[in-house]
Structure formats: structure tokens, C-alpha cells
Amino acid sequence: MNKRQLIRSATALACAALAAGLVQAQDFPPKKPVTMVVGFAAGGAADAAARLIAKKLGENVGQTVVVDNKGGAGGNIAHQFTAKGPADGSLLLFGSIGPLTIAPHLMKVGYDPFKDLAPVSGGVNFPNVLVVHKGVGAKTLAEFVALSKKPGAKVEFASTGAGSASHLAGELFNQQAKIDMVHVPYKGGAPALQDLLGERIASYFAAPPTAMPHVEAGKLIPLATTGPKRPAYLPNIPTVAESGYPGFEALNWYAFVAPGKTPAPILDRWNVEIVKVLNDPEVKKALEAHGLTPQPTTRAELTTFMKKEDAKWSAIVKERNIKAN
Incomplete structure (x- = not known):
């Protein structure tokens, strides 16, 4: 292949990638109702937060966002479900600290949090x-x-x-x-x-x-x-x-993730919309009334945070010889 053909090939690939990105971006919001999965039963703090956010999110993007409670196994069932779900932007998970950064070091969970799930934005946190x-x-x-x-x-x-x-x-x-x-x-x-x-x-x-x-x-x-x-x-x-214990920190946190193969342009759009909701004064006030602190992040910030938490808790699991039930 000569130099001119190489240039044409590279240009064609770049144009194809750009076109694909534009098509994917145009697919937002999804044409079907969006499901927000929660790994715990209705009525708890996670469910209350998810429903507050889902309602405002649906209003902002002009599409129904339905909360789907899939409790069981400490939230792992919901994370397994999402990891294998449709990667078209119609599925979000209100993921939590346990299944995302602790459980994988205790048992076979059926998913890799850093490969089968894609970070979207931080959600909320609260201390014990x-x-x-x-x-x-x-x-x-x-x-x-x-x-x-x-x-x-x-x-x-x-x-x-x-x-x-x-x-x-x-x-x-x-x-x-x-x-x-x-x-x-x-x-x-x-x-x-x-x-x-x-x-x-x-x-x-x-x-x-x-x-x-x-x-x-x-x-x-x-x-x-x-x-x-x-x-x-x-x-x-x-x-x-x-x-007396400087540096001690053990927060409960929830973050938004999606199926791992969801296109980056769609994940970016969801990040923008979720951050907008978490920064909304009325939503913040409602979440804080439940004892929850909004934690909006970029996708990169969430990845860094999850990796830091993963390293921290895996070390504790090993040192304390923690076993699953």
C-alpha cells in the first residue's frame, strides 16, 4: 500500500469513527423507557435516592426512567443482571460499594466491575x-x-x-x-x-x-x-x-454504572444528565433529608475512586482474613 492509499485509509477510518460517534450520540435519550436497577429492596435509603434521581432524570431527558429493585446477595444479583444487560443506554445501575469493590474479593460474583460495568457518575454517600x-x-x-x-x-x-x-x-x-x-x-x-x-x-x-x-x-x-x-x-x-485515628474513612457510597459495552458517547451524555440532577438544589435538599450527600463526578473521577476503594478494601479483606457467609 503506497503513501496515498495509507492516507485515504486512515481518513476513511477516522470518518467512520466520527460518524459512528455521531450516530451513537443521536441515540440519546434511548427511544425506549430507561431502567435504573437498584440492588436492594424498596423502601431503603438506596431505593429512596434512586427514585428521587430517576424522577428528575426522566423529566430532564424526556424519557421515562423506571426503578427496578433486584434485591438479593448483598446487591450482587443486580450487578450481575446489569453486566449482562443491553448496552444501548437504556440500562443504568445504582451500584454500591459492596458489589463494586468488596464482594469480588470474597467470592465469585459473575462479573468484573472494571470490565463488565462502565462508570458513569458518582451518586451519593453517607457515613455509618x-x-x-x-x-x-x-x-x-x-x-x-x-x-x-x-x-x-x-x-x-x-x-x-x-x-x-x-x-x-x-x-x-x-x-x-x-x-x-x-x-x-x-x-x-x-x-x-x-x-x-x-x-x-x-x-x-x-x-x-x-x-x-x-x-x-x-x-x-x-x-x-x-x-x-x-x-x-x-x-x-x-x-x-x-x-484519635487520623485518616480513618469508611463511607457507604452508591455510583451510577452501565453495561460495559455501552458506547462512550452515550455514557458521556448520561454523565452530564446525572451530574445535572445531583447538582439540582431541590434534589440535593431531598437527598440530604434522607441523610445522603450527593457525590457527582466525571467518569474518569469515578474510575479513579473505585480503583482506590478496591485496593483499600481488598487489603483489609486479606489482612483480616474475611470470608463470605
Whole structure:
């Protein structure tokens, strides 16, 4: 092939790529209703956030966005479903920390978060709050750690399941505080909270909306929150980091991803629309009322964040020898 033919070939390929990109961009929004998959049952924090965002998203793009709850296996079922779903822009997943960066290090999940799913935008985040019942006898994190270090002490902490965000928050604290709390997994927040209130377990890294009504009623004592700073709705509860463990951070987070083969122009368009919704003052106010902080990002920022979280939690899984249920 001579030089002129090479130039013609390269030009033709460039034009074809540009045309394909334009066609893909014109396919937005999809001509059929969009499905937003949520890996947890209706009624929880993830579902509430997804429905708020989906409603506004549909209004903005002029297409129906339907929330589809596919609970089970800690959210992994929803992630498996999305990884194998249509890659035409009609399917989004409100993915979460567990299935995206923790579960793959504990079990065979049937998908690769970095190959079978494509990042779109960050969604929301919230810290856990470490709460204890009154019988524990600790009113501060320092007192709780001192109790945990007493000879023969067997202090338990509840979670919503092995590999969940609440479980890994406890294991990270075990590592940094050099204690050995015993992990007790539950099948959800409700049974964990019930046993804590019944004083059958000492502590629980709980979601604030779950725990705070009982704190306000004087039934539970909050020791610390697990985020990098105090959330605006919990100004009087110190963080673990400011209580003697600098750098401690264990946030729950949800992010938007799509099937891995979804064309980049469509992913870019969804990013623009989702970021617009998360920055909408009314949506932000509604999410914050649920104890959720909007976390809009670029696609590249989400990829970097997920890789950082993946490395962090895989190290904890190995060091603490965490196993799946």
C-alpha cells in the first residue's frame, strides 16, 4: 500500500469513527423507557435516592426512567443482571460499594466491575455511625476501645452481612485501633438493630437514618461517625478520625454504572444528565433529608475512586482474613 492509499485509509477510518460517534450520540435519550436497577429492596435509603434521581432524570431527558429493585446477595444479583444487560443506554445501575469493590474479593460474583460495568457518575454517600447500648458502659470512642482491650473482653459488632460496608468499617477500625471485636453478621439492618436494642450485641456500625431515632430516644449511645468529616445533620457526633485515628474513612457510597459495552458517547451524555440532577438544589435538599450527600463526578473521577476503594478494601479483606457467609 503506497503513501496515498495509507492516507485515504486512515481518513476513511477516522470518518467512520466520527460518524459512528455521531450516530451513537443521536441515540440519546434511548427511544425506549430507561431502567435504573437498584440492588436492594424498596423502601431503603438506596431505593429512596434512586427514585428521587430517576424522577428528575426522566423529566430532564424526556424519557421515562423506571426503578427496578433486584434485591438479593448483598446487591450482587443486580450487578450481575446489569453486566449482562443491553448496552444501548437504556440500562443504568445504582451500584454500591459492596458489589463494586468488596464482594469480588470474597467470592465469585459473575462479573468484573472494571470490565463488565462502565462508570458513569458518582451518586451519593453517607457515613455509618458506631452506636452501642447503654449496658456497654462507654460514652466515648476512647472508652469503648479501652473496654475492648481488657483481658478476656469479647466485644461484638453487628453488620448487615459479611463483606458489607458496615462489616468492613468494623474491620478497618479493628486494624487501626489494634483491637479484635468479634464480627456478627445479620441479614439486614433491622435484625441487627433489634439485637443491639435488646442488648444481645454490643455495637453496630449503623446507617444514621436507622440508628438516630433510637439515639434521640435515649436508647443508644453514638460514639463516632465513619466519614472524613462530621455530616451537617450530625454536628455533635465526632468522627473516628478526630477521635484519635487520623485518616480513618469508611463511607457507604452508591455510583451510577452501565453495561460495559455501552458506547462512550452515550455514557458521556448520561454523565452530564446525572451530574445535572445531583447538582439540582431541590434534589440535593431531598437527598440530604434522607441523610445522603450527593457525590457527582466525571467518569474518569469515578474510575479513579473505585480503583482506590478496591485496593483499600481488598487489603483489609486479606489482612483480616474475611470470608463470605
